[in-house]
Amino acid sequence: MTARTPITGGSLGSLPAATPGDVDDAVARAAEAFRTWRIVPAPERGAVVRRLGELLRAHKSDLAELVALEAGKIRSEAQGEVQEMIDVCDFAVGLSRQLYGATMASERPGHRMMELWQPLGVCGVITSFNFPCAVWAWNAALALVCGDPVVWKPSEKTPLTALACDALVQRAGAPAGVAQVVLGGAEVGERLVDNPSVALVSATGSTAMGRAIGPRVAARFGRSLLELGGNNAAIVAPSADLDLAVRAVAFAAAGTAGQRCTTLRRLIVHRSIHDDLVDRLVTAYKSLTVGNPLDERTLVGPLIDRHAYEAFGRALDEVGALAGGARELESMAPDAFYVRPAIAVVLEQTPLVLRETFAPLLYVLAYDDWDEAVALHNAAAHGLSSSVFTSDLREAERFLSPAGSDCGIANVNIGPSGAEIGGAFGGEKDTGGGRESGSDAWKAYMRRMTCTVNYSGELPLAQGVEFL
Numbered sequence: 273m274t275a276r277t278p279i280t281g282g283s284l285g286s287l288p289a290a291t292p293g294d295v296d297d298a299v300a301r302a303a304e305a306f307r308t309w310r311i312v313p314a315p316e317r318g319a320v321v322r323r324l325g326e327l328l329r330a331h332k333s334d335l336a337e338l339v340a341l342e343a344g345k346i347r348s349e350a351q352g353e354v355q356e357m358i359d360v361c362d363f364a365v366g367l368s369r370q371l372y373g374a375t376m377a378s379e380r381p382g383h384r385m386m387e388l389w390q391p392l393g394v395c396g397v398i399t400s401f402n403f404p405c406a407v408w409a410w411n412a413a414l415a416l417v418c419g420d421p422v423v424w425k426p427s428e429k430t431p432l433t434a435l436a437c438d439a440l441v442q443r444a445g446a447p448a449g450v451a452q453v454v455l456g457g458a459e460v461g462e463r464l465v466d467n468p469s470v471a472l473v474s475a476t477g478s479t480a481m482g483r484a485i486g487p488r489v490a491a492r493f494g495r496s497l498l499e500l501g502g503n504n505a506a507i508v509a510p511s512a513d514l515d516l517a518v519r520a521v522a523f524a525a526a527g528t529a530g531q532r533c534t535t536l537r538r539l540i541v542h543r544s545i546h547d548d549l550v551d552r553l554v555t556a557y558k559s560l561t562v563g564n565p566l567d568e569r570t571l572v573g574p575l576i577d578r579h580a581y582e583a584f585g586r587a588l589d590e591v592g593a594l595a596g597g598a599r600e601l602e603s604m605a606p607d608a609f610y611v612r613p614a615i616a617v618v619l620e621q622t623p624l625v626l627r628e629t630f631a632p633l634l635y636v637l638a639y640d641d642w643d644e645a646v647a648l649h650n651a652a653a654h655g656l657s658s659s660v661f662t663s664d665l666r667e668a669e670r671f672l673s674p675a676g677s678d679c680g681i682a683n684v685n686i687g688p689s690g691a692e693i694g695g696a697f698g699g700e701k702d703t704g705g706g707r708e709s710g711s712d713a714w715k716a717y718m719r720r721m722t723c724t725v726n727y728s729g730e731l732p733l734a735q736g737v738e739f740l
């Protein structure tokens with residue numbers, strides 16, 4: 273397989289892809305490593321993750337440069353991605369002393385009940401090109417402290433970043449077989465998905481991919497954690513601070529060239545401020561510099577490949593008129609795909625608007641009353657991230673209420689992208705329902721064991737049952 277840079281479309285080198293047998297061997301090695309890794313005290317496992325965090329700090333700019341080269345992110349965002357890895361390592365180190373279980377009051381005298389959280393087993397981690405290392409770190413840092421070995425299938429578009437991360441985790445002292453990488457395309461991922469020794473498949477990618485993976489893992493009673501697409505929206509209410517909203521929208525919709533699963537794709541604006549906001553956005557978009565992501569002045573780098581460019585082009589053809597942006601392409605090489613972020617004012621949520629086009633295309637819709645705005649907002653099949661821009665406390669709270677946003681992430685006066693690692697990350701509906709990263713997402717990587725200890729010398733049975 274060939275590693276490429278979307279900056280020019282050129283090759284960065286070729287690498288051998290894993291064969292099905294290589295995948296099976298990696299899983300077998302991981303399963304063997306699990307036998308000892310699971311009994312290493314969690315704080316000691318945390319020490320490996322702490323060293324990984326230290327190495328990431330030491331190599332932050334080099335790894336970020338590789339992310340920029342392979343994924344086409346601008347430097348600041350590539351650095352942010354590595355920072356996200358460092359943050360989750362710190363989080364996981366603390367967690368390694370806090371894998372708490374509850375104790376419950378037993379109904380039987382002289383009995384104690386408690387929950388223990390046990391290591392789960394081998395975790396297969398499948399990641400996407402757009403976060404070529406942070407999403408691995410979300411999974412790996414948690415899985416490692418939880419006592420699970422990780423076999424990672426990175427995107428075939430970003431293999432070098434994966435190899436660099438692997439070098440760092442080995443240097444951090446991960447025992448043999450505890451952290452591995454298998455390179456390749458969908459067939460490598462499928463092999464991982466179908467291996468019964470893989471206890472958890474944590475996969476980030478399209479909804480189509482998740483639809484294929486989920487039932488296959490479920491069929492063998494494996495566990496899956498799916499982080500799929502998004503069609504994220506923001507409601508802009510009449511009382512919104514528009515200066516703040518314009519900056520937030522520009523970052524969320526055009527940042528990362530629209531290639532985050534949290535990218536803002538639908539803007540639902542109150543009719544009274546609609547035209548004003550569109551004008552301001554068009555002006556802001558004019559100042560977005562598109563180009564080589566390694567150039568400090570660039571804010572929008574290339575799309576990942578021709579496929580992404582064509583999907584963007586198809587959406588533009590379908591939508592017709594654009595308020596801002598254009599299908600202008602300053603291709604610096606035949607296989608590099610640079611586009612100007614675009615804004616399209618639409619009258620209704622057509623199937624096109626409800627389709628996730630993984631590119632910097634923002635649809636803007638007008639609304640008249642709050643309930644209509646929420647209904648438009650929640651009409652998408654996906655349910656990842658969401659925002660409201662308002663200075664009205666009641667509107668903000670209604671957005672966060674049970675009758676508000678139906679997404680896994682809901683923000684007030686912040687765009688839908690750029691979440692911190694401390695919260696659980698993931699979404700509902702076609703986004704797959706998984707949660708990764710912070711809060712108690714670690715529980716997905718462990719097996720809950722309910723334990724009852726009788727210290728009484730009698731044998732009272734639960735529910736008052738009498739026997740023998």
Ligand code: UN1
Nearest residue numbers: 403532533534689690691
């Ligand atoms: C993704 O696009 O798959 O919240 C992850 C964000 C980032 C993670 C995005 N922290 O935008």
